[in-house]
Amino acid sequence: MRLLFRIGFLDISLVNVIDIALVSILIYQVYKLMRGSVAIKIFLGFLSIYLIYLVVSAARMELLTIILGQFMGVGVLAAIILFQQEIRKFLLIVGKSSIFSNENLWQELLFWRKRESIAFNVTPIIEASKTLSGSSTGALIVISRNSELKFYAESGDIIDAVVSKRLLVSIFNKYSPLHDGSVIIYNGRVKAARCILPVTEREVPAQFGLRHRAAIGMSEATDTLVLIISEETGQVSLAKNGKILHNLSFQEVRELINKYLMGEEIEDKFDIIGQVGKIQAQTKTTEV
Ligand SMILES: Nc1ncnc2c1ncn2[C@@H]1O[C@H](COP(=O)(O)OP(=O)(O)OP(=O)(O)O)[C@@H](O)[C@H]1O
Numbered sequence: 001m002r003l004l005f006r007i008g009f010l011d012i013s014l015v016n017v018i019d020i021a022l023v024s025i026l027i028y029q030v031y032k033l034m035r036g037s038v039a040i041k042i043f044l045g046f047l048s049i050y051l052i053y054l055v056v057s058a059a060r061m062e063l064l065t066i067i068l069g070q071f072m073g074v075g076v077l078a079a080i081i082l083f084q085q086e087i088r089k090f091l092l093i094v095g096k097s098s099i100f101s102n103e104n105l106w107q108e109l110l111f112w113r114k115r116e117s118i119a120f121n122v123t124p125i126i127e128a129s130k131t132l133s134g135s136s137t138g139a140l141i142v143i144s145r146n147s148e149l150k151f152y153a154e155s156g157d158i159i160d161a162v163v164s165k166r167l168l169v170s171i172f173n174k175y176s177p178l179h180d181g182s183v184i185i186y187n188g189r190v191k192a193a194r195c196i197l198p199v200t201e202r203e204v205p206a207q208f209g210l211r212h213r214a215a216i217g218m219s220e221a222t223d224t225l226v227l228i229i230s231e232e233t234g235q236v237s238l239a240k241n242g243k244i245l246h247n248l249s250f251q252e253v254r255e256l257i258n259k260y261l262m263g264e265e266i267e268d269k270f271d272i273i274g275q276v277g278k279i280q281a282q283t284k285t286t287e288v
Pocket residue numbers: 138139140179180181182195196197198199207208209210211212213214229230231232233
């Protein structure tokens with residue numbers, strides 16, 4: 001016996017309701033996993049085309065249905081190729097039993113979990129940068145305002161501790177087993193260390209080594225602000241949206257991080273600071 005509800009002229013069974021709820025949860029989880037990466041744009045593009053396809057086929061618009069149907073057929077294959085990394089990581093996360101034993105899972109699934117503010121006290125990051133820069137210790141710190149960056153965090157070691165100067169300095173200490181790779185900071189917490197970031201594939205000036213290339217690559221791929229401390233020169237740089245600003249003062253770093261965390265678009269600020277810096281403090285903006 002099927003339990004039926006009537007909404008307007010539509011008869012919906014309990015199974016349909018569960019089906020729709022599960023699909024919604026699945027789409028939301030996929031969205032959460034991809035949030036912050038370029039893949040999300042491709043995913044949303046596919047989703048939009050699929051929704052249009054459903055509408056035109058329901059409206060019996062045959063020509064459009066055939067064209068979009070062909071596209072969807074190839075699209076599935078294209079999606080597997082385009083998202084191979086994401087699919088692999090998604091399956092890995094699903095396979096990890098910890099996700100099911102996580103006490104917050106049901107709250108997250110049902111969207112109950114309260115969103116915490118993303119702005120936090122950045123003084124520990126600035127203080128740690130001063131120490132690291134002073135001792136010419138290389139560092140790479142990804143600051144994220146809208147996502148935990150699970151993909152990237154899981155490429156390293158999960159830490160999930162409150163940001164402190166001592167913690168950051170210890171991580172990047174040359175003798176620490178965690179010093180290689182990058183740290184990810186989200187919502188005032190060091191989420192992970194030793195993370196591997198995507199290296200930019202664009203031509204970059206020869207002065208940029210792998211650390212800077214990884215910072216630029218990460219800033220291209222995600223909506224993050226990446227702080228770099230050069231091991232060679234001790235200079236502090238920030239990368240955002242494929243642009244890098246170097247030789248910044250700590251005051252400039254503090255201001256830019258704060259503005260970014262407050263949700264301001266700071267890309268154009270990079271150029272302004274770059275121009276001022278060229279005259280005043282040999283700060284350079286390089287768009288690569
Ligand atoms: N893909 C990556 N993701 C995260 N960290 C990386 C990546 N590639 C390199 N690194 C980090 O950068 C370090 C190497 O930096 P390298 O000396 O090549 O960079 P650089 O840009 O010249 O910076 P520096 O001025 O500090 O020498 C590695 O030891 C590692 O910690």
